[in-house]
Amino acid sequence: xxxLTQPPSVSVAPGKTARITCGGNNIGSKSVHWYxxxxxxxxxxxxxxxxxxxxxxxxxxxxxxxxxxxxxxxSRVEAGDEADYYCQVWDSSSDHKVFGxxxxxxxx
Amino acid sequence: EVQLLESGGGLVQPGGSLRLxxxxxxxxxxxxxxxxxxxxxxxGLEWVSAISGSGGSTYYADSVKGRFTISRDNSKNxxxxxMNSLRAEDTAVYYCAKEAVAGTVGQHAFDIWGxxxxxxxxx
Numbered sequence: 001x002x003x004l005t006q007p008p009s010v011s012v013a014p015g016k017t018a019r020i021t022c023g024g025n026n027i028g029s030k031s032v033h034w035y036x037x038x039x040x041x042x043x044x045x046x047x048x049x050x051x052x053x054x055x056x057x058x059x060x061x062x063x064x065x066x067x068x069x070x071x072x073x074x075s076r077v078e079a080g081d082e083a084d085y086y087c088q089v090w091d092s093s094s095d096h097k098v099f100g101x102x103x104x105x106x107x108x
Numbered sequence: 109e110v111q112l113l114e115s116g117g118g119l120v121q122p123g124g125s126l127r128l129x130x131x132x133x134x135x136x137x138x139x140x141x142x143x144x145x146x147x148x149x150x151x152g153l154e155w156v157s158a159i160s161g162s163g164g165s166t167y168y169a170d171s172v173k174g175r176f177t178i179s180r181d182n183s184k185n186x187x188x189x190x191m192n193s194l195r196a197e198d199t200a201v202y203y204c205a206k207e208a209v210a211g212t213v214g215q216h217a218f219d220i221w222g223x224x225x226x227x228x229x230x231x
Contacts, residue, residue, distance in 0.1 A: 003206070033217035042203055042224055043153065048217035086153050090215040095167050095226070097143060097155035 002091035004100035011106045012077050020103045022070040022087030030089045032070040034063060037102075039082045046085075047072060074105070082107045110134035110220050112204050117225030124194050124229070130187040130204030130222055138182035139210040143218065144189045146200035146227075156202070157189065157218045158213040167213055170176070172198075201226050 005023040012018040022032060032050050035043035043067065047053050047063040060075045074081055087100040116128040130142070143158040157178040158167040161226050166178050177190040201224040208219035 031215045035218075037153075042221040043218075045208070045217050045219050045220075046220075048208060055220065084152075088153075089156075089216070092215075094202075095213075096169065097158060097167075099145075099153040101157060102152040 001094055001096065002089070002098050004087055004089065004098055006085075006087060006100040006103045008101070009104045009106065011108055012074075013108045014079060015076055016072040018077050018081070018105055020072045020074075020085050020087075020105065021062065022072070022100050023068055024070075024089065025068060027065045027068055027070050027089065030065075030091075032063065032065050033088045034061075034072045035086045035088065036081075036083045043086065077105075077107055079107050081105060110206075110208065112220055112222035114202065114204055114222040114225040117202065117227045119228045120194055121228065121231050122195060122229055124189070125192045126194065126227060128189040128191065128202055128204075128225060128227070130189075130196065132185045132187065132204075132206070135206070135220075137173075137180075137185040141207040141211065141213040141216075142180065142187045143207070143213075144187075145203045145205050145218070145221075146178045146198075147203070147224075148197070148200040151200075154200075159187070160212050161210070165213060191227070194227075196229050199227060199229045 014022040021034040034047040051063040142154040175193045203224045205218035206220040207216045209216040
């Protein structure tokens, strides 16, 4: 089955840029979606189809996808961005939705 | 307002059964594929099952195949998850989630999530 690999944690100072990676075999050929989840809350979609932002999501959130790595980039990080972030794809070979293990973003 | 509201969670003994429901409102329910996603305490998200808008196609994670059954009643705008032969490792918050684009289950994101319902499997 298809595996997505994320770093368990990323730390960044306020105002700096955070980059969260999502690795997978030839992930560049798939559409990657990113979700933000704060403690006790349901996940929220922040990036879809690699780099599109839903309405209401700040322009500080962006995404890219190429080769074996997709990346969620959060610019000018704020304290309110502290959360768990998950990448997700559709694996057409198994007809499964797949989530990465999640990355805890800590704002120092 | 687009909304999903799960119910049916609770405490069940190993080997027991439970049926979860997800009531949808604010969109044309029958046009959208739906999924169940779970999250064990302190763990990450795990996709469980998906169903097409018509209900004619269903998909399951290997961990639940043969034990869980997803279904929907489009006349009631409700999604279900029948869970049988429950195990301790099925303990989790179960979320229902809507695909962002009308059509079949596939590469689309989940744009709307419910608040989740807790299932605890323990003796």
